Amino acid sequence: MKDIVRDGNKVLRQQAKKVEFPLSDENKKLAKDLMEYLTVSQDPKLCKKYNLRAGVGLAAPQVGQSKMMASVLVPNDEDESNPIFKDVIINPVILSNSVQRAALTEGEGCLSVDKDIPGFVHRSARITLKYTDVNGKEHTVRLKNYPAIVCQHEIDHLHGTLFYDHINPDDPFDKKDDDIFID
């Protein structure tokens, strides 16, 4: 299991590089490792066995690779075998986003940030995301709420942004009346 790079390492503050297609063997393995981390981290037994923190998203810079690639695995609590979103997003671009904001009620965590940083991370409630998958197939998907938040968190990593950069230092729990909050 790849080691997670922690906040303070400059790779987390760099602009990651576009990934070339067809994928090199190295980048195919990176994509596989990034998804494998999430799968293992979400399994209570394996998570304990390998002492991993659970996550639903992991970006290549977090394993020291400054490349525009991130894995997203948002499980479906009702049906484990049919995740809400599961893919490795390569060279992702947010084509459009809602003005309306959404935030996780409990704030955000990040595998690269060990300390809890309280506060609302307001993001776009809805996004249209374009990305390429490991087979070179282009996707344009409309996401909302939790999957949209996770993808924005991971795409931020590819541009050197961390979740707490979005927290209002003067009022970390600021609200606007049309904000959506996700439990």
Ligand SMILES: CNC(=O)c1cccc(C)c1Nc1nc(N2CCN(c3ccccc3Cl)CC2)nc(N2CSC[C@H]2C(=O)NC)n1
């Ligand atoms: C400070 N308060 C908090 O962290 C926080 C506190 C409470 C609730 C939430 C909801 C919080 N917030 C938060 N919880 C998560 N997880 C919930 C548990 N889950 C998980 C855990 C075990 C098995 C399977 C799974 Cl699925 C893994 C994912 N993940 C993220 N983020 C932010 S976007 C990227 C994503 C990420 O993967 N981070 C590592 N935020």
Ligand code: NI
């Ligand atoms: Ni993160």
